[in-house]
Amino acid sequence: MQSPQRYIAHLDLDSFFVSVKVLNNPQLKGKPIIVGGSKDRGVVSTCSYEARKFGVHSAMPMKKAMELCPDAILVHGTRGEYSRFSRWVTDIIAAKAPLFEKASIDEFYVDLTGMDKFFDPYQWTIDLRAEIIDKTQLPISFGLATNKMVAKIATDMAKPNGYLFVRPGMEQAFLASLPVNKFSGVGDVTHKVLNEMGIKTIGDILGIPLTILEKKLGKWGVDLYNKARGIHNGQVNNYHEAKSISTESTFEENTSDMNFLLKELVRMTERVGFELRREEKLTGCVAVKIRYANFETTTKQATINFTFSDDELIVAAMQLFHQLYKSEKPVRLLGVRLSEISSHSLQGSLFDSPEKKVNLYKAIDDVKNKYGRGALKRARS
Ligand SMILES: [Mg+2]
Structure with a gap:
Protein backbone atom coordinates (compact mmCIF):
# COMPACT_ATOMS: atom_id res chain seq x y z
CA MET A 1 0.00 0.00 0.00
CA GLN A 2 1.21 3.47 -0.84
CA SER A 3 1.87 5.70 2.14
CA PRO A 4 -0.49 8.67 2.43
CA GLN A 5 0.49 12.03 0.97
CA ARG A 6 2.13 14.20 3.61
CA TYR A 7 0.69 17.68 4.16
CA ILE A 8 2.04 20.00 6.81
CA ALA A 9 0.82 23.52 7.45
CA HIS A 10 3.04 26.02 9.20
CA LEU A 11 1.21 28.98 10.74
CA ASP A 12 3.03 31.98 12.11
CA LEU A 13 1.53 35.12 13.63
CA ASP A 14 2.94 38.22 11.94
CA SER A 15 5.23 40.27 14.22
CA PHE A 16 3.21 38.86 17.08
CA PHE A 17 4.30 41.12 19.92
CA VAL A 18 3.74 44.22 17.83
CA SER A 19 0.31 43.01 16.72
CA VAL A 20 -0.75 42.44 20.32
CA LYS A 21 0.43 45.93 21.22
CA VAL A 22 -1.48 47.47 18.32
CA LEU A 23 -4.65 45.59 19.30
CA ASN A 24 -4.40 47.08 22.77
CA ASN A 25 -3.54 50.53 21.47
CA PRO A 26 -4.92 51.12 17.95
CA GLN A 27 -3.13 54.48 17.69
CA LEU A 28 0.08 52.52 17.14
CA LYS A 29 -1.22 51.06 13.89
CA GLY A 30 0.98 51.80 10.87
CA LYS A 31 3.81 53.25 12.98
CA PRO A 32 7.36 51.97 13.26
CA ILE A 33 7.34 50.01 16.51
CA ILE A 34 10.16 48.16 18.18
CA VAL A 35 9.60 45.66 20.96
CA GLY A 36 12.75 45.02 22.90
CA GLY A 37 14.97 45.67 25.88
CA SER A 38 16.66 48.82 27.08
CA LYS A 39 17.93 51.37 24.59
CA ASP A 40 21.55 50.94 25.63
CA ARG A 41 22.08 47.25 26.06
CA GLY A 42 18.97 45.41 24.98
CA VAL A 43 18.23 43.66 21.72
CA VAL A 44 15.20 43.89 19.45
CA SER A 45 12.81 41.03 20.10
CA THR A 46 10.57 42.00 17.22
CA CYS A 47 9.43 45.04 15.25
CA SER A 48 6.64 46.18 12.99
CA TYR A 49 6.93 46.00 9.21
CA GLU A 50 7.14 49.80 9.19
CA ALA A 51 10.32 49.56 11.30
CA ARG A 52 11.67 46.75 9.11
CA LYS A 53 11.66 49.14 6.18
CA PHE A 54 14.46 51.00 7.98
CA GLY A 55 16.53 47.81 8.18
CA VAL A 56 15.60 46.96 11.76
CA HIS A 57 15.29 43.24 12.50
CA SER A 58 14.99 40.99 15.52
CA ALA A 59 18.14 40.19 17.54
CA MET A 60 19.68 43.50 16.45
CA PRO A 61 21.15 45.57 19.30
CA MET A 62 18.67 48.26 20.35
CA LYS A 63 21.34 50.90 19.93
CA LYS A 64 21.77 50.11 16.25
CA ALA A 65 18.00 49.85 15.74
CA MET A 66 17.42 53.31 17.20
CA GLU A 67 20.13 54.71 14.95
CA LEU A 68 18.46 53.24 11.88
CA CYS A 69 15.00 54.30 12.94
CA PRO A 70 15.20 57.14 15.48
CA ASP A 71 11.47 57.80 15.38
CA ALA A 72 10.55 54.25 16.27
CA ILE A 73 8.18 53.82 19.16
CA LEU A 74 9.70 51.59 21.80
CA VAL A 75 7.33 49.29 23.63
CA HIS A 76 7.75 46.68 26.32
CA GLY A 77 5.18 44.02 26.86
CA THR A 78 4.16 41.85 29.71
CA ARG A 79 4.51 38.15 29.39
CA GLY A 80 0.96 37.58 30.55
CA GLU A 81 -0.48 39.72 27.79
CA TYR A 82 1.30 37.76 25.07
CA SER A 83 0.69 34.34 26.53
CA ARG A 84 -3.02 35.07 26.78
CA PHE A 85 -3.23 35.75 23.04
CA SER A 86 -0.95 32.85 22.27
CA ARG A 87 -3.18 30.52 24.25
CA TRP A 88 -6.24 31.84 22.47
CA VAL A 89 -4.75 31.00 19.07
CA THR A 90 -3.58 27.64 20.40
CA ASP A 91 -7.10 26.83 21.57
CA ILE A 92 -8.59 27.66 18.16
CA ILE A 93 -6.07 25.39 16.44
CA ALA A 94 -6.46 22.64 19.02
CA ALA A 95 -10.20 22.57 18.49
CA LYS A 96 -9.77 21.76 14.79
CA ALA A 97 -6.40 20.21 14.10
CA PRO A 98 -5.97 16.45 14.14
CA LEU A 99 -2.34 16.77 15.25
CA PHE A 100 -0.37 19.94 15.85
CA GLU A 101 2.83 21.25 17.33
CA LYS A 102 3.34 24.59 19.04
CA ALA A 103 6.85 25.46 17.92
CA SER A 104 6.99 28.76 19.81
CA ILE A 105 4.68 31.35 21.33
CA ASP A 106 3.46 32.40 17.87
CA GLU A 107 4.23 29.49 15.57
CA PHE A 108 2.45 26.21 14.86
CA TYR A 109 2.73 23.14 12.65
CA VAL A 110 -0.38 21.19 11.79
CA ASP A 111 -0.02 17.67 10.39
CA LEU A 112 -2.71 17.01 7.78
CA THR A 113 -1.12 13.88 6.37
CA GLY A 114 -3.64 11.56 4.77
CA MET A 115 -6.44 14.05 5.36
CA ASP A 116 -6.88 14.78 1.65
CA LYS A 117 -9.18 11.75 1.56
CA PHE A 118 -11.62 13.68 3.73
CA PHE A 119 -11.12 17.34 2.86
CA ASP A 120 -8.95 19.68 0.84
CA PRO A 121 -5.96 20.49 3.09
CA TYR A 122 -5.44 23.86 1.38
CA GLN A 123 -9.03 25.02 1.89
CA TRP A 124 -8.98 23.64 5.43
CA THR A 125 -5.94 25.76 6.32
CA ILE A 126 -7.38 28.85 4.63
CA ASP A 127 -10.50 28.42 6.77
CA LEU A 128 -8.46 27.92 9.93
CA ARG A 129 -6.47 31.08 9.25
CA ALA A 130 -9.67 33.05 8.59
CA GLU A 131 -11.13 31.85 11.87
CA ILE A 132 -8.01 32.88 13.82
CA ILE A 133 -8.04 36.35 12.27
CA ASP A 134 -11.77 36.69 12.74
CA LYS A 135 -11.70 35.77 16.41
CA THR A 136 -8.45 37.32 17.61
CA GLN A 137 -7.92 40.13 15.05
CA LEU A 138 -4.26 39.09 14.88
CA PRO A 139 -2.62 38.83 11.44
CA ILE A 140 -1.27 35.37 10.71
CA SER A 141 0.38 33.78 7.68
CA PHE A 142 0.75 30.17 6.65
CA GLY A 143 2.68 27.92 4.33
CA LEU A 144 1.37 24.53 3.32
CA ALA A 145 3.71 21.89 1.90
CA THR A 146 4.70 18.26 2.08
CA ASN A 147 7.11 18.77 5.00
CA LYS A 148 7.92 21.12 7.85
CA MET A 149 10.95 22.74 6.27
CA VAL A 150 9.27 23.73 3.00
CA ALA A 151 6.12 24.81 4.85
CA LYS A 152 8.11 27.15 7.09
CA ILE A 153 9.95 28.73 4.18
CA ALA A 154 6.62 29.10 2.35
CA THR A 155 5.23 31.02 5.35
CA ASP A 156 8.26 33.24 5.27
CA MET A 157 7.62 34.01 1.60
CA ALA A 158 3.91 34.59 2.21
CA LYS A 159 4.40 37.19 4.95
CA PRO A 160 2.98 39.59 5.88
CA ASN A 161 -0.58 38.42 6.25
CA GLY A 162 -0.67 35.95 3.39
CA TYR A 163 -0.47 32.27 2.55
CA LEU A 164 1.18 29.97 0.10
CA PHE A 165 0.74 26.34 -0.96
CA VAL A 166 3.72 24.48 -2.37
CA ARG A 167 2.03 21.57 -4.11
CA PRO A 168 3.45 18.05 -3.88
CA GLY A 169 6.29 17.69 -6.38
CA MET A 170 6.92 21.44 -6.59
CA GLU A 171 9.33 21.65 -3.62
CA GLN A 172 12.57 21.77 -5.56
CA ALA A 173 11.27 24.34 -8.04
CA PHE A 174 9.92 26.49 -5.23
CA LEU A 175 13.22 26.54 -3.38
CA ALA A 176 15.59 26.89 -6.34
CA SER A 177 15.55 30.68 -6.73
CA LEU A 178 15.74 31.48 -3.01
CA PRO A 179 18.98 32.54 -1.30
CA VAL A 180 20.69 29.79 0.73
CA ASN A 181 20.17 31.60 4.02
CA LYS A 182 16.46 30.83 3.79
CA PHE A 183 17.46 27.52 5.37
CA SER A 184 17.49 27.92 9.11
CA GLY A 185 20.93 27.22 10.48
CA VAL A 186 22.91 28.74 7.62
CA GLY A 187 25.05 31.10 9.66
CA ASP A 188 27.92 33.34 8.66
CA VAL A 189 30.48 30.53 8.52
CA THR A 190 28.44 28.23 6.30
CA HIS A 191 27.39 31.20 4.22
CA LYS A 192 31.03 32.07 3.59
CA VAL A 193 31.97 28.51 2.62
CA LEU A 194 29.01 28.32 0.25
CA ASN A 195 29.88 31.69 -1.22
CA GLU A 196 33.42 30.54 -1.91
CA MET A 197 31.96 27.56 -3.73
CA GLY A 198 29.94 29.97 -5.88
CA ILE A 199 26.68 28.98 -4.25
CA LYS A 200 24.21 31.83 -3.82
CA THR A 201 20.81 30.28 -4.33
CA ILE A 202 19.38 27.01 -3.11
CA GLY A 203 19.22 25.97 -6.76
CA ASP A 204 23.02 26.32 -7.00
CA ILE A 205 23.37 23.52 -4.44
CA LEU A 206 21.72 21.09 -6.88
CA GLY A 207 24.79 21.24 -9.12
CA ILE A 208 27.23 20.19 -6.38
CA PRO A 209 27.88 16.47 -5.81
CA LEU A 210 27.08 15.09 -2.39
CA THR A 211 30.70 14.08 -1.74
CA ILE A 212 31.95 17.64 -2.26
CA LEU A 213 29.31 19.13 0.04
CA GLU A 214 30.15 16.56 2.68
CA LYS A 215 33.86 17.21 2.34
CA LYS A 216 33.41 20.97 2.73
CA LEU A 217 30.67 21.05 5.36
CA GLY A 218 30.52 17.60 6.95
CA LYS A 219 27.13 16.39 8.12
CA TRP A 220 25.64 19.81 7.45
CA GLY A 221 26.64 19.40 3.79
CA VAL A 222 24.61 16.20 3.53
CA ASP A 223 21.75 18.05 5.16
CA LEU A 224 21.94 20.85 2.60
CA TYR A 225 22.07 18.34 -0.25
CA ASN A 226 18.73 16.92 0.88
CA LYS A 227 17.12 20.20 1.85
CA ALA A 228 17.87 21.72 -1.56
CA ARG A 229 15.87 18.85 -3.04
CA GLY A 230 12.99 19.66 -0.75
CA ILE A 231 13.61 16.53 1.34
CA HIS A 232 12.98 16.80 5.07
CA ASN A 233 11.57 14.19 7.41
CA GLY A 234 10.98 16.15 10.61
CA GLN A 235 7.90 15.02 12.51
CA VAL A 236 5.19 17.21 13.95
CA ASN A 237 5.46 16.72 17.69
CA ASN A 238 2.06 16.65 19.27
CA TYR A 239 1.49 19.65 21.51
CA HIS A 240 1.72 19.39 25.25
CA GLU A 241 1.25 22.50 27.27
CA ALA A 242 4.06 24.79 28.40
CA LYS A 243 7.33 22.94 28.31
MG1 LIG B 1 5.86 35.21 14.17
Whole structure:
Protein backbone atom coordinates (compact mmCIF):
# COMPACT_ATOMS: atom_id res chain seq x y z
CA MET A 1 0.00 0.00 0.00
CA GLN A 2 1.21 3.47 -0.84
CA SER A 3 1.87 5.70 2.14
CA PRO A 4 -0.49 8.67 2.43
CA GLN A 5 0.49 12.03 0.97
CA ARG A 6 2.13 14.20 3.61
CA TYR A 7 0.69 17.68 4.16
CA ILE A 8 2.04 20.00 6.81
CA ALA A 9 0.82 23.52 7.45
CA HIS A 10 3.04 26.02 9.20
CA LEU A 11 1.21 28.98 10.74
CA ASP A 12 3.03 31.98 12.11
CA LEU A 13 1.53 35.12 13.63
CA ASP A 14 2.94 38.22 11.94
CA SER A 15 5.23 40.27 14.22
CA PHE A 16 3.21 38.86 17.08
CA PHE A 17 4.30 41.12 19.92
CA VAL A 18 3.74 44.22 17.83
CA SER A 19 0.31 43.01 16.72
CA VAL A 20 -0.75 42.44 20.32
CA LYS A 21 0.43 45.93 21.22
CA VAL A 22 -1.48 47.47 18.32
CA LEU A 23 -4.65 45.59 19.30
CA ASN A 24 -4.40 47.08 22.77
CA ASN A 25 -3.54 50.53 21.47
CA PRO A 26 -4.92 51.12 17.95
CA GLN A 27 -3.13 54.48 17.69
CA LEU A 28 0.08 52.52 17.14
CA LYS A 29 -1.22 51.06 13.89
CA GLY A 30 0.98 51.80 10.87
CA LYS A 31 3.81 53.25 12.98
CA PRO A 32 7.36 51.97 13.26
CA ILE A 33 7.34 50.01 16.51
CA ILE A 34 10.16 48.16 18.18
CA VAL A 35 9.60 45.66 20.96
CA GLY A 36 12.75 45.02 22.90
CA GLY A 37 14.97 45.67 25.88
CA SER A 38 16.66 48.82 27.08
CA LYS A 39 17.93 51.37 24.59
CA ASP A 40 21.55 50.94 25.63
CA ARG A 41 22.08 47.25 26.06
CA GLY A 42 18.97 45.41 24.98
CA VAL A 43 18.23 43.66 21.72
CA VAL A 44 15.20 43.89 19.45
CA SER A 45 12.81 41.03 20.10
CA THR A 46 10.57 42.00 17.22
CA CYS A 47 9.43 45.04 15.25
CA SER A 48 6.64 46.18 12.99
CA TYR A 49 6.93 46.00 9.21
CA GLU A 50 7.14 49.80 9.19
CA ALA A 51 10.32 49.56 11.30
CA ARG A 52 11.67 46.75 9.11
CA LYS A 53 11.66 49.14 6.18
CA PHE A 54 14.46 51.00 7.98
CA GLY A 55 16.53 47.81 8.18
CA VAL A 56 15.60 46.96 11.76
CA HIS A 57 15.29 43.24 12.50
CA SER A 58 14.99 40.99 15.52
CA ALA A 59 18.14 40.19 17.54
CA MET A 60 19.68 43.50 16.45
CA PRO A 61 21.15 45.57 19.30
CA MET A 62 18.67 48.26 20.35
CA LYS A 63 21.34 50.90 19.93
CA LYS A 64 21.77 50.11 16.25
CA ALA A 65 18.00 49.85 15.74
CA MET A 66 17.42 53.31 17.20
CA GLU A 67 20.13 54.71 14.95
CA LEU A 68 18.46 53.24 11.88
CA CYS A 69 15.00 54.30 12.94
CA PRO A 70 15.20 57.14 15.48
CA ASP A 71 11.47 57.80 15.38
CA ALA A 72 10.55 54.25 16.27
CA ILE A 73 8.18 53.82 19.16
CA LEU A 74 9.70 51.59 21.80
CA VAL A 75 7.33 49.29 23.63
CA HIS A 76 7.75 46.68 26.32
CA GLY A 77 5.18 44.02 26.86
CA THR A 78 4.16 41.85 29.71
CA ARG A 79 4.51 38.15 29.39
CA GLY A 80 0.96 37.58 30.55
CA GLU A 81 -0.48 39.72 27.79
CA TYR A 82 1.30 37.76 25.07
CA SER A 83 0.69 34.34 26.53
CA ARG A 84 -3.02 35.07 26.78
CA PHE A 85 -3.23 35.75 23.04
CA SER A 86 -0.95 32.85 22.27
CA ARG A 87 -3.18 30.52 24.25
CA TRP A 88 -6.24 31.84 22.47
CA VAL A 89 -4.75 31.00 19.07
CA THR A 90 -3.58 27.64 20.40
CA ASP A 91 -7.10 26.83 21.57
CA ILE A 92 -8.59 27.66 18.16
CA ILE A 93 -6.07 25.39 16.44
CA ALA A 94 -6.46 22.64 19.02
CA ALA A 95 -10.20 22.57 18.49
CA LYS A 96 -9.77 21.76 14.79
CA ALA A 97 -6.40 20.21 14.10
CA PRO A 98 -5.97 16.45 14.14
CA LEU A 99 -2.34 16.77 15.25
CA PHE A 100 -0.37 19.94 15.85
CA GLU A 101 2.83 21.25 17.33
CA LYS A 102 3.34 24.59 19.04
CA ALA A 103 6.85 25.46 17.92
CA SER A 104 6.99 28.76 19.81
CA ILE A 105 4.68 31.35 21.33
CA ASP A 106 3.46 32.40 17.87
CA GLU A 107 4.23 29.49 15.57
CA PHE A 108 2.45 26.21 14.86
CA TYR A 109 2.73 23.14 12.65
CA VAL A 110 -0.38 21.19 11.79
CA ASP A 111 -0.02 17.67 10.39
CA LEU A 112 -2.71 17.01 7.78
CA THR A 113 -1.12 13.88 6.37
CA GLY A 114 -3.64 11.56 4.77
CA MET A 115 -6.44 14.05 5.36
CA ASP A 116 -6.88 14.78 1.65
CA LYS A 117 -9.18 11.75 1.56
CA PHE A 118 -11.62 13.68 3.73
CA PHE A 119 -11.12 17.34 2.86
CA ASP A 120 -8.95 19.68 0.84
CA PRO A 121 -5.96 20.49 3.09
CA TYR A 122 -5.44 23.86 1.38
CA GLN A 123 -9.03 25.02 1.89
CA TRP A 124 -8.98 23.64 5.43
CA THR A 125 -5.94 25.76 6.32
CA ILE A 126 -7.38 28.85 4.63
CA ASP A 127 -10.50 28.42 6.77
CA LEU A 128 -8.46 27.92 9.93
CA ARG A 129 -6.47 31.08 9.25
CA ALA A 130 -9.67 33.05 8.59
CA GLU A 131 -11.13 31.85 11.87
CA ILE A 132 -8.01 32.88 13.82
CA ILE A 133 -8.04 36.35 12.27
CA ASP A 134 -11.77 36.69 12.74
CA LYS A 135 -11.70 35.77 16.41
CA THR A 136 -8.45 37.32 17.61
CA GLN A 137 -7.92 40.13 15.05
CA LEU A 138 -4.26 39.09 14.88
CA PRO A 139 -2.62 38.83 11.44
CA ILE A 140 -1.27 35.37 10.71
CA SER A 141 0.38 33.78 7.68
CA PHE A 142 0.75 30.17 6.65
CA GLY A 143 2.68 27.92 4.33
CA LEU A 144 1.37 24.53 3.32
CA ALA A 145 3.71 21.89 1.90
CA THR A 146 4.70 18.26 2.08
CA ASN A 147 7.11 18.77 5.00
CA LYS A 148 7.92 21.12 7.85
CA MET A 149 10.95 22.74 6.27
CA VAL A 150 9.27 23.73 3.00
CA ALA A 151 6.12 24.81 4.85
CA LYS A 152 8.11 27.15 7.09
CA ILE A 153 9.95 28.73 4.18
CA ALA A 154 6.62 29.10 2.35
CA THR A 155 5.23 31.02 5.35
CA ASP A 156 8.26 33.24 5.27
CA MET A 157 7.62 34.01 1.60
CA ALA A 158 3.91 34.59 2.21
CA LYS A 159 4.40 37.19 4.95
CA PRO A 160 2.98 39.59 5.88
CA ASN A 161 -0.58 38.42 6.25
CA GLY A 162 -0.67 35.95 3.39
CA TYR A 163 -0.47 32.27 2.55
CA LEU A 164 1.18 29.97 0.10
CA PHE A 165 0.74 26.34 -0.96
CA VAL A 166 3.72 24.48 -2.37
CA ARG A 167 2.03 21.57 -4.11
CA PRO A 168 3.45 18.05 -3.88
CA GLY A 169 6.29 17.69 -6.38
CA MET A 170 6.92 21.44 -6.59
CA GLU A 171 9.33 21.65 -3.62
CA GLN A 172 12.57 21.77 -5.56
CA ALA A 173 11.27 24.34 -8.04
CA PHE A 174 9.92 26.49 -5.23
CA LEU A 175 13.22 26.54 -3.38
CA ALA A 176 15.59 26.89 -6.34
CA SER A 177 15.55 30.68 -6.73
CA LEU A 178 15.74 31.48 -3.01
CA PRO A 179 18.98 32.54 -1.30
CA VAL A 180 20.69 29.79 0.73
CA ASN A 181 20.17 31.60 4.02
CA LYS A 182 16.46 30.83 3.79
CA PHE A 183 17.46 27.52 5.37
CA SER A 184 17.49 27.92 9.11
CA GLY A 185 20.93 27.22 10.48
CA VAL A 186 22.91 28.74 7.62
CA GLY A 187 25.05 31.10 9.66
CA ASP A 188 27.92 33.34 8.66
CA VAL A 189 30.48 30.53 8.52
CA THR A 190 28.44 28.23 6.30
CA HIS A 191 27.39 31.20 4.22
CA LYS A 192 31.03 32.07 3.59
CA VAL A 193 31.97 28.51 2.62
CA LEU A 194 29.01 28.32 0.25
CA ASN A 195 29.88 31.69 -1.22
CA GLU A 196 33.42 30.54 -1.91
CA MET A 197 31.96 27.56 -3.73
CA GLY A 198 29.94 29.97 -5.88
CA ILE A 199 26.68 28.98 -4.25
CA LYS A 200 24.21 31.83 -3.82
CA THR A 201 20.81 30.28 -4.33
CA ILE A 202 19.38 27.01 -3.11
CA GLY A 203 19.22 25.97 -6.76
CA ASP A 204 23.02 26.32 -7.00
CA ILE A 205 23.37 23.52 -4.44
CA LEU A 206 21.72 21.09 -6.88
CA GLY A 207 24.79 21.24 -9.12
CA ILE A 208 27.23 20.19 -6.38
CA PRO A 209 27.88 16.47 -5.81
CA LEU A 210 27.08 15.09 -2.39
CA THR A 211 30.70 14.08 -1.74
CA ILE A 212 31.95 17.64 -2.26
CA LEU A 213 29.31 19.13 0.04
CA GLU A 214 30.15 16.56 2.68
CA LYS A 215 33.86 17.21 2.34
CA LYS A 216 33.41 20.97 2.73
CA LEU A 217 30.67 21.05 5.36
CA GLY A 218 30.52 17.60 6.95
CA LYS A 219 27.13 16.39 8.12
CA TRP A 220 25.64 19.81 7.45
CA GLY A 221 26.64 19.40 3.79
CA VAL A 222 24.61 16.20 3.53
CA ASP A 223 21.75 18.05 5.16
CA LEU A 224 21.94 20.85 2.60
CA TYR A 225 22.07 18.34 -0.25
CA ASN A 226 18.73 16.92 0.88
CA LYS A 227 17.12 20.20 1.85
CA ALA A 228 17.87 21.72 -1.56
CA ARG A 229 15.87 18.85 -3.04
CA GLY A 230 12.99 19.66 -0.75
CA ILE A 231 13.61 16.53 1.34
CA HIS A 232 12.98 16.80 5.07
CA ASN A 233 11.57 14.19 7.41
CA GLY A 234 10.98 16.15 10.61
CA GLN A 235 7.90 15.02 12.51
CA VAL A 236 5.19 17.21 13.95
CA ASN A 237 5.46 16.72 17.69
CA ASN A 238 2.06 16.65 19.27
CA TYR A 239 1.49 19.65 21.51
CA HIS A 240 1.72 19.39 25.25
CA GLU A 241 1.25 22.50 27.27
CA ALA A 242 4.06 24.79 28.40
CA LYS A 243 7.33 22.94 28.31
CA SER A 244 9.12 25.62 30.25
CA ILE A 245 8.65 28.98 31.92
CA SER A 246 11.59 31.30 31.99
CA THR A 247 12.74 34.82 32.51
CA GLU A 248 16.06 36.54 32.09
CA SER A 249 17.36 40.03 32.46
CA THR A 250 20.30 41.90 31.08
CA PHE A 251 21.63 44.44 33.56
CA GLU A 252 22.13 48.07 32.73
CA GLU A 253 25.68 47.66 33.98
CA ASN A 254 27.75 44.54 34.41
CA THR A 255 28.01 43.68 38.08
CA SER A 256 29.69 41.31 40.51
CA ASP A 257 27.77 42.70 43.50
CA MET A 258 26.70 39.50 45.23
CA ASN A 259 23.91 41.16 47.14
CA PHE A 260 22.39 42.56 44.01
CA LEU A 261 22.77 39.32 42.06
CA LEU A 262 21.07 37.25 44.75
CA LYS A 263 18.25 39.77 45.06
CA GLU A 264 17.74 39.64 41.32
CA LEU A 265 17.80 35.85 41.40
CA VAL A 266 15.09 35.77 44.07
CA ARG A 267 13.00 38.34 42.22
CA MET A 268 13.21 36.38 38.98
CA THR A 269 12.49 33.07 40.66
CA GLU A 270 9.39 34.57 42.25
CA ARG A 271 8.36 35.82 38.87
CA VAL A 272 8.51 32.42 37.18
CA GLY A 273 6.92 30.89 40.27
CA PHE A 274 4.02 33.32 39.89
CA GLU A 275 3.65 32.42 36.24
CA LEU A 276 3.76 28.71 37.12
CA ARG A 277 0.94 29.03 39.63
CA ARG A 278 -1.11 31.18 37.31
CA GLU A 279 -0.93 28.39 34.75
CA GLU A 280 -1.89 26.04 37.58
CA LYS A 281 1.19 23.93 37.05
CA LEU A 282 4.06 22.31 38.92
CA THR A 283 7.70 22.16 37.97
CA GLY A 284 10.22 19.36 38.40
CA CYS A 285 13.33 21.13 37.14
CA VAL A 286 14.99 24.47 37.82
CA ALA A 287 17.79 25.97 35.75
CA VAL A 288 19.94 29.07 36.27
CA LYS A 289 21.84 30.84 33.55
CA ILE A 290 24.69 33.30 33.95
CA ARG A 291 26.23 35.32 31.17
CA TYR A 292 29.41 37.17 32.04
CA ALA A 293 30.62 40.48 30.68
CA ASN A 294 32.74 38.64 28.09
CA PHE A 295 29.59 36.80 26.87
CA GLU A 296 30.76 33.49 28.32
CA THR A 297 27.50 31.78 29.21
CA THR A 298 26.94 28.94 31.66
CA THR A 299 23.78 27.11 32.62
CA LYS A 300 23.11 24.55 35.28
CA GLN A 301 19.92 22.71 36.09
CA ALA A 302 18.66 20.52 38.91
CA THR A 303 15.82 18.07 39.16
CA ILE A 304 13.63 18.74 42.19
CA ASN A 305 10.49 17.28 43.70
CA PHE A 306 7.47 18.64 41.89
CA THR A 307 6.50 21.95 43.42
CA PHE A 308 5.02 25.39 42.83
CA SER A 309 6.34 26.85 46.04
CA ASP A 310 8.59 29.91 45.84
CA ASP A 311 10.50 28.72 48.91
CA GLU A 312 11.58 25.49 47.26
CA LEU A 313 12.26 27.15 43.93
CA ILE A 314 14.40 29.84 45.54
CA VAL A 315 16.47 27.29 47.47
CA ALA A 316 17.13 25.36 44.28
CA ALA A 317 17.96 28.48 42.28
CA MET A 318 20.33 29.74 45.00
CA GLN A 319 22.19 26.43 45.11
CA LEU A 320 22.58 26.41 41.36
CA PHE A 321 23.77 29.99 41.37
CA HIS A 322 26.45 29.29 43.97
CA GLN A 323 27.64 26.22 42.07
CA LEU A 324 27.81 28.18 38.84
CA TYR A 325 29.05 31.61 39.74
CA LYS A 326 32.74 32.40 39.46
CA SER A 327 33.07 34.99 42.18
CA GLU A 328 34.17 38.51 41.35
CA LYS A 329 33.41 38.01 37.68
CA PRO A 330 31.12 40.74 36.37
CA VAL A 331 27.74 39.43 35.23
CA ARG A 332 25.83 40.76 32.27
CA LEU A 333 22.74 38.59 32.31
CA LEU A 334 20.95 36.31 34.71
CA GLY A 335 18.19 33.84 33.85
CA VAL A 336 15.91 31.36 35.60
CA ARG A 337 13.99 28.60 33.83
CA LEU A 338 11.47 26.07 35.08
CA SER A 339 10.89 22.96 33.00
CA GLU A 340 9.26 19.54 33.37
CA ILE A 341 6.01 21.36 33.80
CA SER A 342 3.05 19.22 34.80
CA SER A 343 -0.48 19.56 36.11
CA HIS A 344 -1.55 19.68 39.74
CA SER A 345 -3.99 16.86 39.45
CA LEU A 346 -1.32 14.36 38.48
CA GLN A 347 1.03 15.28 41.28
CA GLY A 348 -1.33 16.13 44.12
CA SER A 349 -0.19 13.24 46.28
CA LEU A 350 3.34 14.60 46.40
CA PHE A 351 2.36 17.34 48.84
CA ASP A 352 2.08 16.84 52.53
CA SER A 353 -0.76 19.30 52.61
CA PRO A 354 -1.48 20.35 49.08
CA GLU A 355 -4.62 22.27 49.87
CA LYS A 356 -2.94 24.48 52.39
CA LYS A 357 -0.17 25.37 49.99
CA VAL A 358 -2.53 26.03 47.12
CA ASN A 359 -4.57 28.37 49.29
CA LEU A 360 -1.55 30.24 50.60
CA TYR A 361 -0.15 30.87 47.15
CA LYS A 362 -3.52 31.72 45.78
CA ALA A 363 -3.85 34.42 48.42
CA ILE A 364 -0.40 35.83 47.62
CA ASP A 365 -1.00 35.75 43.90
CA ASP A 366 -4.40 37.37 44.23
CA VAL A 367 -2.70 40.35 45.83
CA LYS A 368 -0.06 40.38 43.11
CA ASN A 369 -2.72 40.25 40.43
CA LYS A 370 -4.67 43.03 42.02
CA TYR A 371 -1.92 45.48 42.82
CA GLY A 372 0.83 44.44 40.46
CA ARG A 373 3.89 42.42 41.24
CA GLY A 374 5.64 45.18 43.19
CA ALA A 375 2.92 45.26 45.81
CA LEU A 376 3.89 42.21 47.71
CA LYS A 377 7.53 41.40 48.18
CA ARG A 378 8.51 38.61 50.43
CA ALA A 379 10.96 39.46 53.21
CA ARG A 380 13.88 37.95 51.37
CA SER A 381 13.65 40.04 48.26
MG1 LIG B 1 5.86 35.21 14.17
